[in-house]
Amino acid sequence: MCRLAAITSNNFFSPMENILALETMKEGHDGSGLGLTLKGLGGEFKDLTKYPIMSGICSKKGIKALDDYMKKNGFRLKHIWTPKIKPVKGIVPRDYYFARVYDYPSSCKDKSFSEKEGLLMNTRIALRNIGESDESIFVFSFYPDVITIKEVGDPLELGEFFGLDSDGLKAKVIFAQGRQNTNYQIYLYACHPFFIQGYCSMTNGENTAFVPIREFLMSRGFTGYMGYNSDSEVFTHILHYASRQLNFPLIYYKDVITPLKISEMENRKDSGALRLIKQSLRPLCIDGPNMVIGFTPDGTCFMVQDSKKLRPGVVAGVKGKYALMSEECGVDRAVPKRDKSMDIFPMKYDMVIISPGAEEVKVWNQLQG
Amino acid sequence: MEPASGLRLDHNHKLSLREFPYIVRWRDDRCKRCGQCTAVCPVKAIEATVKVQRYVSSEGASPAPKAERKVIQIVEQVTDMERYCTGCGACTLVCPNEAIEPEFNPQNKFLHYKNKGGEGYKRGGRRNDPSISTLDRLKFTRISMLTDPALDAGRHEFRIRTLLGRILPPEELPLKIENNKLSINKDSAKFIPPVREIYPIMIGSMSIGALSPPMWEGLAMGVSYLNEVEGMPVVMCSGEGGMPPRLLKSKYLKYFIIQIASGYFGWDEIIHALPHMVEDPAAIEIKYGQGAKPGDGGLLMAQKVLNLIASIRGVPQFIDLASPPTHQTKYSIEEAVAKMIQSMSMAWGFRVPVYPKISGSRTARAVLNNLARNPYAAALSIDGEDGGTGAAYNVSMDKMGHPIASNLRECYLDLVKQGKQNELPLIAAGGVGKKGNLAANAAALIMLGASAVSIGKYIMQAAADCFGDEYNRCNLCNTGKCPRGITTQDPKLYRRLDSDKVAERVVETFKAADVELRKIFAPMGRSTELPIGMSDGLSTDDKAMAKRLGINYAC
Ligand code: SF4
Numbered sequence: 001m002c003r004l005a006a007i008t009s010n011n012f013f014s015p016m017e018n019i020l021a022l023e024t025m026k027e028g029h030d031g032s033g034l035g036l037t038l039k040g041l042g043g044e045f046k047d048l049t050k051y052p053i054m055s056g057i058c059s060k061k062g063i064k065a066l067d068d069y070m071k072k073n074g075f076r077l078k079h080i081w082t083p084k085i086k087p088v089k090g091i092v093p094r095d096y097y098f099a100r101v102y103d104y105p106s107s108c109k110d111k112s113f114s115e116k117e118g119l120l121m122n123t124r125i126a127l128r129n130i131g132e133s134d135e136s137i138f139v140f141s142f143y144p145d146v147i148t149i150k151e152v153g154d155p156l157e158l159g160e161f162f163g164l165d166s167d168g169l170k171a172k173v174i175f176a177q178g179r180q181n182t183n184y185q186i187y188l189y190a191c192h193p194f195f196i197q198g199y200c201s202m203t204n205g206e207n208t209a210f211v212p213i214r215e216f217l218m219s220r221g222f223t224g225y226m227g228y229n230s231d232s233e234v235f236t237h238i239l240h241y242a243s244r245q246l247n248f249p250l251i252y253y254k255d256v257i258t259p260l261k262i263s264e265m266e267n268r269k270d271s272g273a274l275r276l277i278k279q280s281l282r283p284l285c286i287d288g289p290n291m292v293i294g295f296t297p298d299g300t301c302f303m304v305q306d307s308k309k310l311r312p313g314v315v316a317g318v319k320g321k322y323a324l325m326s327e328e329c330g331v332d333r334a335v336p337k338r339d340k341s342m343d344i345f346p347m348k349y350d351m352v353i354i355s356p357g358a359e360e361v362k363v364w365n366q367l368q369g
Numbered sequence: 370m371e372p373a374s375g376l377r378l379d380h381n382h383k384l385s386l387r388e389f390p391y392i393v394r395w396r397d398d399r400c401k402r403c404g405q406c407t408a409v410c411p412v413k414a415i416e417a418t419v420k421v422q423r424y425v426s427s428e429g430a431s432p433a434p435k436a437e438r439k440v441i442q443i444v445e446q447v448t449d450m451e452r453y454c455t456g457c458g459a460c461t462l463v464c465p466n467e468a469i470e471p472e473f474n475p476q477n478k479f480l481h482y483k484n485k486g487g488e489g490y491k492r493g494g495r496r497n498d499p500s501i502s503t504l505d506r507l508k509f510t511r512i513s514m515l516t517d518p519a520l521d522a523g524r525h526e527f528r529i530r531t532l533l534g535r536i537l538p539p540e541e542l543p544l545k546i547e548n549n550k551l552s553i554n555k556d557s558a559k560f561i562p563p564v565r566e567i568y569p570i571m572i573g574s575m576s577i578g579a580l581s582p583p584m585w586e587g588l589a590m591g592v593s594y595l596n597e598v599e600g601m602p603v604v605m606c607s608g609e610g611g612m613p614p615r616l617l618k619s620k621y622l623k624y625f626i627i628q629i630a631s632g633y634f635g636w637d638e639i640i641h642a643l644p645h646m647v648e649d650p651a652a653i654e655i656k657y658g659q660g661a662k663p664g665d666g667g668l669l670m671a672q673k674v675l676n677l678i679a680s681i682r683g684v685p686q687f688i689d690l691a692s693p694p695t696h697q698t699k700y701s702i703e704e705a706v707a708k709m710i711q712s713m714s715m716a717w718g719f720r721v722p723v724y725p726k727i728s729g730s731r732t733a734r735a736v737l738n739n740l741a742r743n744p745y746a747a748a749l750s751i752d753g754e755d756g757g758t759g760a761a762y763n764v765s766m767d768k769m770g771h772p773i774a775s776n777l778r779e780c781y782l783d784l785v786k787q788g789k790q791n792e793l794p795l796i797a798a799g800g801v802g803k804k805g806n807l808a809a810n811a812a813a814l815i816m817l818g819a820s821a822v823s824i825g826k827y828i829m830q831a832a833a834d835c836f837g838d839e840y841n842r843c844n845l846c847n848t849g850k851c852p853r854g855i856t857t858q859d860p861k862l863y864r865r866l867d868s869d870k871v872a873e874r875v876v877e878t879f880k881a882a883d884v885e886l887r888k889i890f891a892p893m894g895r896s897t898e899l900p901i902g903m904s905d906g907l908s909t910d911d912k913a914m915a916k917r918l919g920i921n922y923a924c
């Protein structure tokens with residue numbers, strides 16, 4: 001089972017904190033890959049938060065194609081970050097890892113943010129399509145204030161490989177996944193966390209309802225609902241669909257993926273709406289032993305799980321810094337000084353929500369609403 | 370030339386027993402000549418008769434043969450095609466000494482002769498094809514193992530439910546947000562169609578009239594018990610021909626789907642009962658076709674139209690009741706189906722889901738796409754070629770129709786293409802449980818994309834011991850002579866059937882199917898929602914089949 005380590009804080013911190021937390025959970029992941037998503041960037045990106053950042057990996061050929069494409073479409077390169085690669089035994093370096101900050105094409109300067117989001121997503125998909133077959137281009141995200149790093153290998157070794165321990169790369173929300181390679185061949189696009197238009201999530205557990213969920217999402221007529229090299233990508237897209245496309249408040253994510261029985265809805269004031277949601281979004285019920293950790297565009301982080309999840313995840317920390325992890329030992333590493341009696345192990349009806357800036361933790365109970 | 374005397378020409382005009390589908394094996398040494406078998410035989414295929422036999426015996430120390438002529442009583446099978454042995458086995462059942470038994474004769478030439486008077490062979494039952502159906506060739510091969518432990522079918526909580534009714538696409542839900550909470554926007558003029566939560570196996574349309582009173586009552590009681598006592602929301606369709614007036618006005622009406630077919634039989638009474646109804650029916654089914662006999666209308670033969678049936682249907686007694694193959698109002702599907710759905714919806718104030726039932730056909734997708742655009746269409750029921758019927762021409766049953774598996778699958782995938790797979794539920798029928806694998810067949814259809822399945826023949830066999838099978842055994846349902854009392858209006862016959870026993874068996878059958886469905890869903894890790902369209906769970910050992918259905922090939 002994959003191991004998950006998310007930290008949200010009101011201060012900038014290094015992704016090494018997440019990686020060290022993953023290291024404590026090592027017996028749960030087989031070191032087959034690492035995925036990192038950083039939001040609320042500090043360091044050299046601190047003053048560039050308005051501009052979209054493209055994160056990815058290219059071959060020599062790929063970077064040229066990428067450059068050509070971006071130029072042709074009017075994006076202007078503002079800043080480039082590349083990791084200082086330290087050779088580590090067992091990790092085969094690829095040609096070019098990057099996070100590149102662009103300025104929007106002048107043609108879309110006056111467009112609304114949601115139109116800009118559309119352009120960014122379509123650009124990312126176009127580049128993915130250009131470079132996927134020969135693996136010359138991987139683009140993981142293209143969005144303001146977000147960086148994604150993914151590579152195959154042991155998380156701790158990858159941290160060293162990317163020089164994350166000495167790099168100034170920092171953020172206020174960082175999600176990390178240590179991959180346990182199960183269903184699919186090791187493929188970078190199959191690595192969590194997944195990100196789409198400000199929404200991000202990572203998951204553990206097998207997704208038994210993957211096929212009908214994928215079919216439902218892909219038939220929504222939204223170009224971003226594609227990929228699905230991992231069955232867990234659908235959890236991110238459901239979050240995006242419910243929150244952004246349908247405009248549901250975040251708590252309804254829980255009602256979509258793990259709906260109540262009709263008889264359990266009675267105590268909810270919104271039972272009328274719940275009934276309709278349960279029917280209309282029936283194919284999105286995940287019905288599997290999954291735990292999902294996610295964030296939304298405003299920096300809210302949450303954890304939620306299906307009742308079939310045998311071992312709950314844990315959310316704990318102190319005001320200003322909270323960890324959302326699959327194992328408690330990871331939390332101990334990330335936030336050792338805390339009142340452990342306040343640790344939260346969300347049960348089947350719970351959704352743990354941490355407000356932006358790690359201000360406040362709330363456990364929302366689905367039965368009570 | 371005169372024939373030589375004593376040399377009678379062979380019985381050339383007669384058929385030999387070898388032409389008959391079943392040959393009755395009667396044992397002289399066991400028979401005690403009680404006459405029960407000949408009395409019970411529904412077609413008079415056997416009769417008591419006498420034969421002269423020559424006995425040669427010898428007594429004493431040295432052979433001294435003595436011939437003697439004796440008259441003996443025997444039970445003999447007649448060689449009249451109009452009285453062919455149907456293989457029902459009623460004679461075997463009543464025989465106290467196990468002296469008689471029908472045996473299937475695979476070399477029979479039954480169909481060559483069963484056309485007396487230029488009339489094609491009519492019967493009940495379903496397709497005489499004993500081969501393994503596609504449904505029975507599907508297996509569940511996606512078992513959760515180490516990465517994701519399987520569930521415990523005995524201990525875990527399972528919810529095996531489905532939805533019947535048109536479901537709004539999420540984008541069109543009339544919702545508003547207040548204080549971070551969603552609520553239904555009452556100011557919106559959006560029509561929210563009625564949706565029922567039901568059990569995914571339903572009892573398909575079998576009319577009162579086709580079925581005997583104890584059979585129909587037994588089913589109805591079983592269904593009510595499942596709902597009221599077992600908490601399983603099983604629904605049952607009335608079939609064409611109305612419903613008993615007392616039931617129409619009772620609180621149990623909510624467990625029934627009322628069917629309207631091209632004969633509109635019973636609808637006068639239903640409409641008159643409308644103001645007195647205390648509950649809405651579960652749904653209204655508009656029958657356009659039946660899988661067993663596509664393109665054919667309904668038929669209730671005169672011998673089954675007795676007093677009770679005549680009064681429920683609002684017709685005189687003892688006349689053939691034929692429903693035309695098409696609805697008389699049907700000009701084009703766009704117009705007539707829509708009108709029919711609308712008027713039925715209107716009759717119940719748009720509180721009841723209304724959906725059409727068609728026979729499996731290459732053209733099913735055209736109907737489907739039309740319904741997909743009609744916001745009042747609540748579902749589509751597709752009845753495959755292995756469905757049953759009370760009466761039809763043999764040729765329609767054996768040679769017309771489309772298997773349900775690929776028909777259902779292509780319809781589902783068509784909906785997926787349009788993003789409407791959750792809006793218009795598909796109900797699959799026709800051969801579900803043909804070889805007894807009710808739960809497995811139902812689960813396979815669900816994973817191919819059905820929201821629910823419908824059963825008919827299976828429940829007749831499981832609950833009332835119907836003799837019929839795919840070797841044309843019995844299949845007398847059209848004649849009013851059902852030896853089990855299931856499809857007859859003759860009190861002498863139907864008193865053999867105890868409605869309480871039928872009800873008990875209905876309950877047992879559904880409870881067992883429920884356990885089996887859990888045993889299928891649990892290892893696949895599913896417990897909360899029905900795995901509709903979870904096609905990665907299925908596989909077959911036939912490559913062409915796998916390709917056509919878009920599932921895995923496993924061998
Ligand atoms: S098997 Fe049925 S039809 Fe044949 S002789 Fe016996 S009772 Fe008659």
Ligand code: SF4
Binds near residue numbers: 457493836856
């Ligand atoms: S037992 Fe009755 S219902 Fe069954 S096949 Fe014979 S006649 Fe038909």
